[in-house]
Amino acid sequence: MAHDVVISGAGSAGLSTAIFCARAGLDVLVLEKNSKTGVFPRGETMRPDPIITELLGPDFMDQISFNRTALRRYYSPGCREFFSLEREHASYIFHWKDLTEGLKSVAVQEGVTVMMNHEVIAPVSRNGNVVGVITGDGKIRNSTTIVAADGHNSVLGRKSGVNYRNLNSPIAKRICSGIESDFSGMEFFIITPGTLAEFKAHPPMIAFIFPRGDGDAEAGVMALSGAIPPGKRGDVPFGAELLKILKNLWETYPVFSDKLKNADVSFEGASIIPMAGMHHAASSIPGLILTGDTIGLVEASGGCGIVATMKNAKFLSRFLVDNGVKEWNRRLMKQYNREFQHSDIYRHISGKYRKLLPVMRLLLNRRWRFVSFDHLWRIIGQFNRRV
Ligand SMILES: Cc1cc2nc3c(=O)[nH]c(=O)nc-3n(C[C@H](O)[C@H](O)[C@H](O)COP(=O)(O)OP(=O)(O)OC[C@H]3O[C@@H](n4cnc5c(N)ncnc54)[C@H](O)[C@@H]3O)c2cc1C
Numbered sequence: 001m002a003h004d005v006v007i008s009g010a011g012s013a014g015l016s017t018a019i020f021c022a023r024a025g026l027d028v029l030v031l032e033k034n035s036k037t038g039v040f041p042r043g044e045t046m047r048p049d050p051i052i053t054e055l056l057g058p059d060f061m062d063q064i065s066f067n068r069t070a071l072r073r074y075y076s077p078g079c080r081e082f083f084s085l086e087r088e089h090a091s092y093i094f095h096w097k098d099l100t101e102g103l104k105s106v107a108v109q110e111g112v113t114v115m116m117n118h119e120v121i122a123p124v125s126r127n128g129n130v131v132g133v134i135t136g137d138g139k140i141r142n143s144t145t146i147v148a149a150d151g152h153n154s155v156l157g158r159k160s161g162v163n164y165r166n167l168n169s170p171i172a173k174r175i176c177s178g179i180e181s182d183f184s185g186m187e188f189f190i191i192t193p194g195t196l197a198e199f200k201a202h203p204p205m206i207a208f209i210f211p212r213g214d215g216d217a218e219a220g221v222m223a224l225s226g227a228i229p230p231g232k233r234g235d236v237p238f239g240a241e242l243l244k245i246l247k248n249l250w251e252t253y254p255v256f257s258d259k260l261k262n263a264d265v266s267f268e269g270a271s272i273i274p275m276a277g278m279h280h281a282a283s284s285i286p287g288l289i290l291t292g293d294t295i296g297l298v299e300a301s302g303g304c305g306i307v308a309t310m311k312n313a314k315f316l317s318r319f320l321v322d323n324g325v326k327e328w329n330r331r332l333m334k335q336y337n338r339e340f341q342h343s344d345i346y347r348h349i350s351g352k353y354r355k356l357l358p359v360m361r362l363l364l365n366r367r368w369r370f371v372s373f374d375h376l377w378r379i380i381g382q383f384n385r386r387v
Helices: 012-023 050-056 060-064 096-109 155-159 230-235 240-252 256-260 306-322 330-342 344-364 370-382
Strands: 002-008 028-031 067-075 082-093 113-115 120-126 129-135 140-148 169-177 186-191 205-213 216-223 264-273 288-290
Touching (some): 002 012, 002 129, 012 028, 012 050, 028 140, 050 060, 050 096, 050 306, 060 096, 067 205, 082 205, 082 370, 120 140, 120 155, 140 155, 155 288, 205 240, 216 256, 240 256, 306 330, 330 344
Parallel strands (some): 002 140, 028 113, 067 186, 140 288
Antiparallel strands (some): 120 129, 129 140, 169 216, 169 264, 186 205, 205 216
């Protein structure tokens, strides 16, 4: 049996795409390699956006969120200065699993078939088109359209020519309780190369603390790989090495350590967030469309990818319905890429990469004496409230 759409991956990209496609009357199958959604806690903060309500209903985020904050504080390298902002809308802070399970249950209500424990191993091609996928059990799932939503190291993305070294940035995080903080908003710590004596060649990084209320928090560090030219990213620490850096920050880094060193850690893990660059062709083989982390659809400014996956899901489903897609060819594939590159979400994300990466490379990819940053922070602080 051939489906209208087969989606690889039950993360926010895959499930949001499934919901919009099913609502548009398409027959959708989602294949997920894990036995449950949201196994590794990925994004757990999100600013409000009408697309969330459209997908999940008006009360869903209020029900799963255990904190909301519009406050942000940014510390200069070395933490001698900070400035604070209050955003117009408060972000939600929630458990990743609650979001993915919520998306899954809406998808199922809309008639989507979700098969857990089904890893996509390879695409199936016929006459130059992708017409299905092979799963770990050796079965072929046929479909008119295959959507790759299997994340930052997508098997289908690699077949489409995506070089994940150009996109991916390592991230490590802990979930903890008992933090001691004088500030109820999200906090960001800019760490320039050469700051940590124990790690000679570390890249520029951002450490963060996201408060969950009652002294609980998500805290971690992400490497700013986007500040490093792609050819020189081979030495960026990831996995166990980045966890060591996080431990070091936890124990020694000014302000960050003061707030966290006595906290009880209930989770620790390292992963990847594709915010170092974007792959601009969402389709390189007719019949196969990439979305979400598979193409780096993440805001370079703060690592927000969830809302982007939802917005692109709506765009993708509309394209399939408006064009009555029954069979792909190269002309239709090129039309998809063209329309994708004119979509609001593509322009928003690619615009951030275009503006921010050169600034990050200029300011953060080298040793500066702290005093120059302190001065900059003082100037920015004069234009912002010290909340
Ligand atoms: C630690 C961390 C913190 C983050 N914080 C934020 C944040 O606060 N706010 C925000 O907006 N964004 C945040 N992000 C980014 C955000 O989580 C991602 O951009 C978003 O989850 C992308 O969704 P996705 O569905 O494309 O990929 P994923 O969420 O990675 O989902 C991919 C799914 O595909 C499955 N899969 C993988 N391979 C296969 C296969 N071969 N076959 C079948 N299934 C497969 C995986 O198991 C997974 O379920 C964070 C990311 C990380 C790692």
